[in-house]
Amino acid sequence: MSTKPALKSEPAEVWITGIGLATSLGEGLEANWDALNARRVNVDEKTFAPYVVHPWTQVNLDAQIPKKGDQRQMEAWQRIGTYAAGLALDSAGVKGNKEILGRMDMIVAAGGGERDLAVDCNILNMEAKGNCAPGFLNERLMNDLRPTLFLAQLSNLLAGNIAIVHGVTGSSRTFMGEEAAGVDAARIALARIAAGQSDIALIGGSQNGERKDLLVLYEFDDFNLRDKFAPVWARQKNAGFALGSAGAFLVIESKAHAQARGAKPYARLTNVVADLARRKHPGEVTATLEKLWSKLGKLDDKGAIITGATGAERATSEERAFLGEHPDFAVRASGTMFGHTMETQFPLGLCLAALSISRGALFPPNDPTGLEVEMSKPPTQIVVIGAGHWRGEGMALVEAIS
Amino acid sequence: MTATRDKFGRPIVVVTGMGVVTSLGAGKTDNWKKLTAGESGIRTITRFPTDGLKTTMAGTVDFVPVEPFSSTDLSERLADIATEEAIAQSAIGSKGDFPGPLFLAVAPVEVEWPQRLELGRAIGDTVDYDGMLRVSGGGRFTQYHRRFLFGSVADHLAETFGTKGSPISLSTACASGASAIQLGVEAIRRGEADAALCVATDGSVNPEALVRFSLLSALSTHNDPPQAAVRPFSKNRDGFVMAEGAGALVLESYEAATARGARILGIIAGCGELADSFHRTRSSPDGKPIIGCVRNALSDAGIVADQIDYINAHGTGTPENDKMEYLGISTVFGERTSQVPVSSNKSMVGHTLSAAGAVEAVFSLLTLEHQRIPPTINYDIPDPAIPFDAVPNTARDARVTAVMSNSFGFGGQNAVLILTREPV
Numbered sequence: 001m002s003t004k005p006a007l008k009s010e011p012a013e014v015w016i017t018g019i020g021l022a023t024s025l026g027e028g029l030e031a032n033w034d035a036l037n038a039r040r041v042n043v044d045e046k047t048f049a050p051y052v053v054h055p056w057t058q059v060n061l062d063a064q065i066p067k068k069g070d071q072r073q074m075e076a077w078q079r080i081g082t083y084a085a086g087l088a089l090d091s092a093g094v095k096g097n098k099e100i101l102g103r104m105d106m107i108v109a110a111g112g113g114e115r116d117l118a119v120d121c122n123i124l125n126m127e128a129k130g131n132c133a134p135g136f137l138n139e140r141l142m143n144d145l146r147p148t149l150f151l152a153q154l155s156n157l158l159a160g161n162i163a164i165v166h167g168v169t170g171s172s173r174t175f176m177g178e179e180a181a182g183v184d185a186a187r188i189a190l191a192r193i194a195a196g197q198s199d200i201a202l203i204g205g206s207q208n209g210e211r212k213d214l215l216v217l218y219e220f221d222d223f224n225l226r227d228k229f230a231p232v233w234a235r236q237k238n239a240g241f242a243l244g245s246a247g248a249f250l251v252i253e254s255k256a257h258a259q260a261r262g263a264k265p266y267a268r269l270t271n272v273v274a275d276l277a278r279r280k281h282p283g284e285v286t287a288t289l290e291k292l293w294s295k296l297g298k299l300d301d302k303g304a305i306i307t308g309a310t311g312a313e314r315a316t317s318e319e320r321a322f323l324g325e326h327p328d329f330a331v332r333a334s335g336t337m338f339g340h341t342m343e344t345q346f347p348l349g350l351c352l353a354a355l356s357i358s359r360g361a362l363f364p365p366n367d368p369t370g371l372e373v374e375m376s377k378p379p380t381q382i383v384v385i386g387a388g389h390w391r392g393e394g395m396a397l398v399e400a401i402s
Numbered sequence: 403m404t405a406t407r408d409k410f411g412r413p414i415v416v417v418t419g420m421g422v423v424t425s426l427g428a429g430k431t432d433n434w435k436k437l438t439a440g441e442s443g444i445r446t447i448t449r450f451p452t453d454g455l456k457t458t459m460a461g462t463v464d465f466v467p468v469e470p471f472s473s474t475d476l477s478e479r480l481a482d483i484a485t486e487e488a489i490a491q492s493a494i495g496s497k498g499d500f501p502g503p504l505f506l507a508v509a510p511v512e513v514e515w516p517q518r519l520e521l522g523r524a525i526g527d528t529v530d531y532d533g534m535l536r537v538s539g540g541g542r543f544t545q546y547h548r549r550f551l552f553g554s555v556a557d558h559l560a561e562t563f564g565t566k567g568s569p570i571s572l573s574t575a576c577a578s579g580a581s582a583i584q585l586g587v588e589a590i591r592r593g594e595a596d597a598a599l600c601v602a603t604d605g606s607v608n609p610e611a612l613v614r615f616s617l618l619s620a621l622s623t624h625n626d627p628p629q630a631a632v633r634p635f636s637k638n639r640d641g642f643v644m645a646e647g648a649g650a651l652v653l654e655s656y657e658a659a660t661a662r663g664a665r666i667l668g669i670i671a672g673c674g675e676l677a678d679s680f681h682r683t684r685s686s687p688d689g690k691p692i693i694g695c696v697r698n699a700l701s702d703a704g705i706v707a708d709q710i711d712y713i714n715a716h717g718t719g720t721p722e723n724d725k726m727e728y729l730g731i732s733t734v735f736g737e738r739t740s741q742v743p744v745s746s747n748k749s750m751v752g753h754t755l756s757a758a759g760a761v762e763a764v765f766s767l768l769t770l771e772h773q774r775i776p777p778t779i780n781y782d783i784p785d786p787a788i789p790f791d792a793v794p795n796t797a798r799d800a801r802v803t804a805v806m807s808n809s810f811g812f813g814g815q816n817a818v819l820i821l822t823r824e825p826v
Contacts (some may be wrong), residue, residue: 051535052403053593073682106677109525110573112510113550124522124529135453137515141613142454149612151682151812155510155552156573160813165680171692172677172815173581177509177553177571195592212531218511219538220547274568275674351487390547391557394567 011194015258015265015401018092018251018355020204022084022164023338023348024054025245028157029091031057036352043229043242044210050226051219054339056245058078061163065165070092075114075152078161083204084247085162088202092251093263095166100261103170104160104251105198108180109191109205109343109385110174115213124232126320175343179308181205182273182346183386183394187272197321199224199257202278204249207304223389224310229359232333233320233369234310241310241389244339248348266354267382267398271297274394285318285387290325292395293383299397300381304330304362306353307385308345311335319387323371329383330375336366346386353382353398405825406657408671409704412591414825418664419492419652421484422764424751425645426463426814428483433751435767438797442629442750444643450609457621458629460607462643468605471541472514476605478555479646480757481506485563485601490648492664494597495564502595504565506556507578507586507602514548517543533542555603565599576716576809577675578602579649579759580819584673586653596658602760603648612644616749618683619812620720622710630780632753634717634746635724635792645752656825657685666769671804671820672703677743685726690728691816696806700734705804705826707735710742712800714766714774714807715790717746722813725740727808728788743800744795745778759809763819766805770823774799 021028024042025035035042044055065071071079089095094104123140127275131359144210153158156174163169175181175188184205192198218241220223225240252269260280273295277288293299305323309316313332323331334349341348356362365372385395407415421428425443426436436443442460451751466483468476471758495501518534521543525533537543548554554568570662579602585807586598615621622641633639659666666747676695700707716727732739747765748754754761769775776796781794804826807819 033795112512115512120518121530124518127519128522128526128529133453134451135455136670137609138451139454141610142616144454145610145613145617147617148682149617153510153512154573154575154577154813156811156813156815157682159677160682160815161682163677163814164682167679169677169679172574172676172813173585173675174573175570175575176508177556177569178551179572180553180568187568188570191586193593197588198594212511212535216534216538217547217550218532219535220543220545220550221543222539223547224539276557276568277559379778390551391553394568 007286012191013255014193014252016250016252016267016269017258017263017265018088019266019351019354020084020088020091020249021351022059022080022087023246026057028087033355033359038335039366040366043128045229051215052225052229052242054072054212054242054244056208059083066265069113070165073151074149074161076208077206078152078158080208080247081158082161082165084206085165085202085204085249088249088251089166098167101142101167102168102202104168105171105201106162106168106177107175107185107201107203108159109185110155110158110176111343112155116149116213122325143269155346178342179345179386179388180392180394181237181343186237186346186350187274190269190272193252193254200250200253202249204347206247207245207341207344209243209245209339225311231336231367232309233367233371235311239311241335241340244341244346246338246341246344248351250347250350265401266358268401270397270399272396276391285315285393286321288393289319289322289387292393296383296397298394302328303381304375304383305377305383306332306334306349308334308349309335309393310340310389312389314357315387315389331360331372332363345371350386350396350398352386355399356382357398414656415587415653416656416659417651417667417670417767417801418659419488419656420558420667420764420767421650422761423463423480423483423486424647424754424761426464426751429487430768433769435559435749436727437765438662438774440777440795442779444628444631444752446628455612456616456623459645462607470516473605473608474511474549475506477603478558481555481559481601481603484648485548485559487521488635488652491654491661493663496789499564500599501588501600502597503567504556504560504569505582505584506559506569506571507756507760508555509604509606510573511550511552511554515610517546519655538714553755555751559694567682574815574817575813576755577759577809577815577817578756580817582731582760582807583651583670583763583819584817587670587673590653590655598653600653600724600760601650602757602759604755605646606755607644615644622719624644625655632719633780634719634749634751634778635785635788635790636781639719639721639724643718643752645754647751647754647757647761649757649764651760651763668770669822670826671822672699674702674818676816678816683812684722687725687734689729692726693733695816695818696730696734699820703820703826710804710806712769712802712805713742713744714762715744715746716808716810717748719748723810724788730775740789740791742788743775743793745776746778750777759817762807766821768806769805770802773802780808
């Protein structure tokens with residue numbers, strides 16, 4: 001971290017100057033933009049049936065993670081994230097720039113890594129057959145776990161791998177806590193830059209949705225979408241989320257820093273706000289979203305919203321009620337196109353907002369219910385919403401730089 | 403009137419409440435008494451069978467019952483205990499209504515073996531993950547969704563203590579506790595909050611966690627006697643010892659604290675961080691990231707190394723850490739290195755992992771308060787390559803005005819805090 005003790009009196013303007021997307025729709029901005037415009041969804045209803053997931057589009061990992069040894073040290077979720085982080089650095093034009101990377105801050109929103117399912121199942125089966133001697137579990141774990149698997153599971157080792165592979169070392173912070181982690185990563189990074197505590201930051205997250213161990217966690221409360229894919233707004237009779245697979249990273253920096261190095265912005269990150277509704281009574285999510293909306297800043301009429309609405313209940317219905325209060329905004333649910341990428345969903349929304357603004361168009365609706373409507377004019381303001389499936393509400397304002 | 407801003411014009415951040423729980427006991431009084439008496443909290447593990455394990459001891463907190471056991475449940479209980487103590491001391495807000503945000507350092511959460519075995523038994527057939535998925539839904543295990551979300555401990559603390567806004571759960575591995583404090587300091591300096599609750603907790607001693615560190619050859623195997631296992635800076639040190647605990651600090655702006663007449667326990671004068679890109683578990687051999695991190699902390703505090711009169715070391719007792727920590731400190735402190743007392747709380751409480759940075763910040767502040775430096779115990783065979791004044795085996799009275807507390811972790815995590823009695 002570059003130590004910048006003195007706080008500025010006026011908050012610094014913050015620009016989004018890098019976007020890295022490696023998702024179920026493809027790698028890079030073109031592939032994702034084309035898929036969004038073609039309303040192409042990459043969904044797998046069979047491999048994990050009855051659960052629906054969005055599989056990652058395989059890429060040539062060597063392009064962003066050149067050393068095979070590094071690739072082997074990671075599980076899929078880390079490879080996806082490290083890959084997408086590299087794309088974001090490329091996009092910002094700072095890849096390999098040791099001077100900048102050495103003082104670039106990093107906040108990663110992360111869950112945990114893949115378990116070794118074979119090891120788990122072997123232990124459970126042996127136990128079921130009466131192997132319950134003291135120390136049985138110890139012996140199996142000592143003998144069967146790969147020594148470095150732990151490092152591929154540790155939440156902060158996504159950031160660790162990004163530091164190793166790409167050299168981002170100004171700071172390394174990992175936020176956990178499902179959807180809210182992604183909101184807070186953006187919120188804190190923005191606040192630090194705005195206050196002069198930092199000049200430039202890499203933020204984002206990644207998830208591999210093709211994971212039975214992850215499905216188990218959400219199945220405990222029947223959150224997984226079953227049987228058949230449907231757009232997020234069309235899941236009222238079959239609620240749930242389809243786990244998505246994506247890495248989504250952004251480079252954000254102060255306007256002054258970007259201008260000094262001649263960087264072109266995609267958009268401005270104007271504000272990020274968050275709260276935690278207790279959700280004990282119906283309507284609390286709706287009310288919290290309304291409160292956050294009022295804190296975003298001045299919103300023009302007929303803007304756009306990109307939401308990470310999950311499709312799971314009650315949160316999605318409560319968010320629908322909130323959206324109903326703002327009917328002149330064109331809404332897009334990223335969960336329809338990408339699935340639910342949990343910690344990554346909010347950074348993904350920020351990426352899509354910045355991309356849409358830079359392309360001068362909002363991608364088309366994909367929603368048979370009619371909640372999502374066409375937007376003909378170029379968006380100048382996009383509100384990104386993230387209401388967690390269980391906890392956490394967040395919102396950001398992304399704006400065109402006029 | 404005393405200035406409420408530091409030399410950089412930022413609000414001064416003070417500590418008005420502290421809580422701690424470790425294997426030595428619950429609360430500051432008990433911990434401080436034992437810490438300065440050179441007592442060890444490391445003991446032979448009784449929580450689960452240790453047959454087949456190379457390491458059979460840990461700094462477990464066995465006096466907080468959690469049944470059925472899960473590390474996440476224990477982490478939550480420990481965080482509760484430390485936070486209650488901190489808020490009671492600070493007397494801030496009102497019960498269940500803390501007037502600021504929560505920053506929580508917590509170990510990554512996952513479904514654990516007792517629960518996984520329960521799922522396996524529910525299948526009653528050949529067990530595979532498809533079978534587990536079949537029995538997981540339908541409401542039978544709903545509580546495990548709540549329990550094993552990464553945000554679950556923060557969610558609980560936010561509700562119990564009434565913190566404001568979106569609580570942040572963070573992991574920077576073994577630097578997490580320091581990072582939680584740093585986030586609180588930054589929020590107050592930005593003027594976003596007048597107060598912040600910074601908590602760090604870890605209840606990780608379970609079979610798989612122990613095996614994981616054991617497979618990385620990170621743990622001491624000096625099992626007998628367990629009290630002698632952690633040997634920071636000693637020639638015969640052979641690894642760290644896993645331990646449990648929690649630390650909690652109420653941070654406030656100096657202005658807000660003095661306005662409500664709160665007793666000020668110390669100042670968080672500076673925070674530094676710098677990541678290491680060398681290796682997943684090892685520090686860069688040139689020590690540059692650690693050196694840079696220490697310099698960042700000093701510079702953030704606006705002081706120089708000469709002003710530090712005690713270093714609360716990361717001091718895990720692994721061959722690698724202690725060597726690198728010496729390299730880092732000696733590079734920055736130069737000829738003065740051997741004159742600055744450097745001790746490791748971990749020699750007594752073990753390595754409380756995600757909690758360590760906050761637990762040791764509390765101990766650093768108690769060092770300032772009592773003007774007494776806790777020792778490094780089990781220091782019988784000094785490592786000649788690490789010629790620290792390690793405060794060997796016996797606590798020492800000393801004039802201490804500024805403490806540096808170090809935290810380093812897997813994944814290239816480095817964080818350093820500067821704590822003082824008075825504003826600098």
